[in-house]
Every structure is written in C-alpha cells, then in structure tokens.
Amino acid sequence: MTAVSSDVILDRMMALHPKIIDLTLDRVWRLLERLGNPQNDLPPVIHIAGTNGKGSTQAMIRAGLEAAGKRVHAYTSPHLARFHERIRLAGELISEDYLTEVLDECYQANGTESITYFEITTVAAILAFARTPADYVLLEVGLGGRLDATNVVAKPALTIITPVSYDHPQFLGETVAEIAGEKAGIIKRLVPCVVARQTEDAMDVIEAKITKLGAPMLAEGQHWHVSEERGRVVYQDDNGLLDLPPPSLMGGHQFQNAGVAIAALRHLGFDDASCEAAVTKAVWPARMQKLKSGPLLESAPNAEFWLDGGHNAACGITLAETLSRLPQRETHLICGMMNTKDVSGYLAPLVPFAASLTGVSIPGETNTLPGDVTAAHGTSSGIPSSMANSVTEAVTEITATNPQARILICGSLYLAGTILRTHE
Numbered sequence: 001m002t003a004v005s006s007d008v009i010l011d012r013m014m015a016l017h018p019k020i021i022d023l024t025l026d027r028v029w030r031l032l033e034r035l036g037n038p039q040n041d042l043p044p045v046i047h048i049a050g051t052n053g054k055g056s057t058q059a060m061i062r063a064g065l066e067a068a069g070k071r072v073h074a075y076t077s078p079h080l081a082r083f084h085e086r087i088r089l090a091g092e093l094i095s096e097d098y099l100t101e102v103l104d105e106c107y108q109a110n111g112t113e114s115i116t117y118f119e120i121t122t123v124a125a126i127l128a129f130a131r132t133p134a135d136y137v138l139l140e141v142g143l144g145g146r147l148d149a150t151n152v153v154a155k156p157a158l159t160i161i162t163p164v165s166y167d168h169p170q171f172l173g174e175t176v177a178e179i180a181g182e183k184a185g186i187i188k189r190l191v192p193c194v195v196a197r198q199t200e201d202a203m204d205v206i207e208a209k210i211t212k213l214g215a216p217m218l219a220e221g222q223h224w225h226v227s228e229e230r231g232r233v234v235y236q237d238d239n240g241l242l243d244l245p246p247p248s249l250m251g252g253h254q255f256q257n258a259g260v261a262i263a264a265l266r267h268l269g270f271d272d273a274s275c276e277a278a279v280t281k282a283v284w285p286a287r288m289q290k291l292k293s294g295p296l297l298e299s300a301p302n303a304e305f306w307l308d309g310g311h312n313a314a315c316g317i318t319l320a321e322t323l324s325r326l327p328q329r330e331t332h333l334i335c336g337m338m339n340t341k342d343v344s345g346y347l348a349p350l351v352p353f354a355a356s357l358t359g360v361s362i363p364g365e366t367n368t369l370p371g372d373v374t375a376a377h378g379t380s381s382g383i384p385s386s387m388a389n390s391v392t393e394a395v396t397e398i399t400a401t402n403p404q405a406r407i408l409i410c411g412s413l414y415l416a417g418t419i420l421r422t423h424e
Contacts, residue, residue: 006096009103010083010121017116021171023147027115031123032152034109038130039152043073045137046264047153049145049183050162050196052314053257056249057162058138059284060261066091067277068270070135075125075150077118077142080286080309080417087125089132102128118142122149144172146185158264159186159193159215162257164202165314166342177201184209194263195219196256218263226259228252233279235262242272244279250288251322286416288322294423296392296407300399304329304406307420309413311337313345319410320349329406333357334394335378336415339369343377346411350383355405357385358394362415374411391419 017027032039046061048054055076065072071090079085087094102124110120122142129137136157139150164180172179180202187193187209195206197220210217218224224237233244233255242262247254261278286309291297296305310319323331333354337343347357359374371387378385388394391409398405409419 004100004104006083006100006103009100009107010117012107013103013117013120016110016112016120017114019116021118021143022116023144023171025147025149025151027113028119028123028149028152030113031106031110031115031120032126035106035123035127038127040154041130042126042137042153043129043134044157045139045153046158046160047139047141047150047156047186048160048162049141049148049186050160051165051167051179051183051312052310052318053162053196053253053260054140056254056257056282056284056287057160057260058140059249059282060247060258060278061264062138063281063283064261064265064270064274064278065136067281068274071133072136072138073129073132073134074138074140075122075129076140078413078417080413081421083121086121087128089128090134094128098128099124116149119149126152141183141186144179144182144185146182148186151186155188156191158267159188159191160195160260160264161186161193161198161206162196162260163314164198164206165312167312167314175201177205180205181209187213187215189213190215192216192218192267194260194267196260197221218267220256220259220263224259224263226255226262228255233258235259235275237263237266239266242275244276247279248282249284250325251318252325253318253321285420286413288319291419291423294419296395296419296423299392300395300403300407302403303395303399304404306406306408307416308408308410309416310410311341311346311412313342313348316346316349320353323350323353323408326406329404330355330402331406331408332398332402333378333383334360334388334391334398334407334409335374335411336360336362336371337369337374337411338362338365338414339367341369341412343369343374344381347377347381347383351381354383356398357383358397359385359387360389360391360394360415362412363390363418365414368414391415
C-alpha cells in the first residue's frame with residue numbers, strides 16, 4: 001500500500017468545490033486537457049443514462065460481455081461500501097495502489113482550481129480506463145446526462161437510455177419531458193441508441209433528439225419487445241425470438257432491464273449465450289438483495305432481511321411489485337431517505353405491503369432526512385410508523401413483537417451502504 005491512501009486523497013478532493021452538485025462540463029474538460037485527453041484513448045464505450053435501471057442494466061451487459069470472454073471496464077456511482085466499487089478494470093475492482101495513483105495524479109494536475117468530487121473522480125476513472133487494456137467501457141451517468149462528467153466521449157459505440165421518471169427536479173427540470181431532455185444529452189450523431197419503454201412525453205423528447213442527430217434508434221415496443229411469460233424472459237426483434245430463464249436480479253422491472261441489455265448485446269453482435277448470461281449471471285447489490293449473514297441476522301435469526309436502495313416514486317412502484325411476488329409474510333420497513341427525495345411518492349405504492357415503518361437517519365450523511373420526519377411521512381401515507389435511533393434499534397423493536405418478520409431496509413443507497421459494510 002502506498003504511504004498516502006485513497007481515502008486521504010478523496011477527502012482532499014471534497015474540499016475543492018463548495019457544492020456537491022454543480023452541473024457543467026467546463027471543469028472536466030480543463031482537467032482532461034491537462035492529463036492529455038485520456039477520453040480519446042478509451043476502448044469502445046457504452047454510455048448509459050436514465051432515471052431507473054441504469055445500474056442493473058449495466059450489470060447485465062457486463063455479465064453478457066464477460067461470458068463472451070471480453071474484458072470490460074465499468075464505472076458506476078455512488079458506491080455502497082467502498083469507493084473502489086465505482087471503478088472496475090477489466091473485470092476486477094480497481095486496486096488500492098492504482099486507485100491512489102490515479103487519484104493523486106488527477107489531484108496534482110487540477111491543483112487548487114474548483115472541481116466537484118464527482119467530476120475529479122470520474123476523470124480518475126477515465127484515466128485508469130485509458131491506461132488499462134480492455135474490449136469495452138461501460139459508463140453509467142451520475143446525474144442527468146447532458147452536463148454529466150461522463151459525457152465527454154465524442155463517439156461511443158452505443159448509447160442507452162433506461163426509463164426516465166421524475167427525479168432531481170432541482171437540477172434536471174420540473175417535468176419528465178425536461179428531465180428526458182437532459183438524459184438525451186448523451187445521444188451522439190450517428191451513434192445507435194437503445195431506448196427502454198418511456199412515457200409519451202419523455203419518448204417524444206428522446207425521439208426528437210435521435211432524429212436530429214441521425215442516430216439509429218433501437219426502441220422498446222418499436223424495434224424490439226420483451227415480456228415475462230411463465231416466469232421467463234421472452235425477447236423478440238428482427239433477428240428472432242429468445243426464450244430465456246428469469247433474471248437473477250429480483251423484481252418484475254428486471255425483465256425490462258433484461259430487454260435493454262439484450263437489445264444492446266444483439267446490436268453489438270453477441271450471440272444467444274451472451275444474452276442468457278446477461279439475464280442469469282448479473283449481480284447488483286442493494287437491489288432487493290436478501291441478506292445472508294451479519295450482525296442483524298445474528299441478533300434476529302428467525303427474521304428475514306432484505307435490502308433495497310431505490311429512492312424515488314418509480315422505485316417505490318417497482319419495489320411494491322417485487323414484494324407482491326414474495327411469499328406472504330408480515331413485512332416491516334426500516335426506511336432512511338435523503339432530504340431531496342419525494343418521500344410520500346416513494347412510500348405510496350408500499351402502503352398495502354407494510355405492517356409498519358420505522359424511520360431512521362442515515363449515519364454520516366449531512367443531507368439525511370431525520371428519522372422522525374420519515375416516520376411522519378409514513379404515518380401520513382397510512383402506515384403505522386415510529387422512529388428509531390439506528391437500524392439495530394429498529395430491528396430490536398420489530399422482532400420483539402414479531403421474531404419472524406420480513407424486514408426490508410430501504411429508501412437510499414447511502415443507507416444500504418452502511419448495512420453492506422458489515423453484512424456482506
């Protein structure tokens with residue numbers, strides 16, 4: 001290990017800009033130029049934007065590519081337990097030594113000039129990708145698309161837009177159409193774009209941008225179709241029909257994500273075996289993940305523990321649908337959310353499935369919604385609610401009256417990360 005750890009450099013980077021989110025590409029272009037424009041030396045890039053399903057879709061595409069023997073770089077955010085999760089080099093999480101090296105190089109090149117944490121760490125990922133041989137790069141947008149720090153590749157091999165819904169209005173716009181316009185900012189002239197099924201107003205905006213740039217469109221419902229039949233993934237396009245096992249990732253929405261991944265793989269020329277691997281071998285933590293070990297399970301051995309990091313109204317709908325598929329069991333929510341989220345919109349679909357809600361604050365997060373406020377939203381939604389000082393305290397209170405409860409820890413990837421640091 002080097003004398004200065006990656007954590008030390010990451011802490012220094014946090015002080016380079018007063019705002020966590022400040023959408024512009026000027027600072028990114030400046031730093032990339034100082035580093036020799038590594039974005040121009042990347043393997044073929046698959047760029048993924050959207051409100052929901054980006055991470056799961058990326059995980060599926062990666063599984064399909066790797067099953068075909070390809071070396072794949074992948075970039076995602078935020079991380080759950082360790083920053084290293086954001087950068088995967090040729091199939092492996094970036095090492096501590098190499099992460100420290102590229103972070104320090106970016107920090108030194110930037111000097112004291114203003115740049116956000118996400119921007120400089122994204123540049124560090126691009127630098128590592130450019131210097132490590134691979135066959136593909138999977139770039140997941142952090143926020144929006146048009147002004148996201150990942151949007152610096154002039155001609156990716158493929159762009160993808162997963163379902164767009166209402167989220168981050170303070171940065172992306174007050175309507176789904178405005179938000180879709182920001183997501184569509186990753187579309188490039190003549191570069192094919194895979195588009196998941198969208199609302200009509202979102203699709204109108206995306207399709208107009210695709211037409212303007214002459215980008216071949218591969219849209220769900222027009223150029224390819226996916227459905228769940230007898231629990232299996234049935235996909236069809238001009239190349240024929242695929243009948244595949246159910247997704248390894250839980251939830252009915254994962255069938256649509258599987259369709260997006262298959263459409264991407266088929267366009268890139270990969271065979272049926274790669275498509276099946278995408279569906280069956282993808283792993284993506286904190287997306288309706290069943291916990292198998294750790295202190296919480298030891299404290300309540302008869303309870304069933306699940307973890308989900310979805311945090312907007314659309315995620316609430318997909319989470320409710322997933323719960324409807326599970327065997328009947330009294331379900332209790334432990335919910336922690338950020339103060340920028342639509343809590344009531346997230347909770348509304350969960351009301352029929354929740355015996356109770358316990359609101360908690362997210363440890364270490366300045367912008368956490370206080371647990372009592374989350375609990376108040378739960379009560380307003382019609383769920384019997386209370387607050388606890390920690391997840392551990394909430395589990396103790398729930399299992400005191402129902403030792404065999406199903407406990408779902410939900411509402412934020414940041415909350416999920418605090419659990420995964422000690423449970424997986």
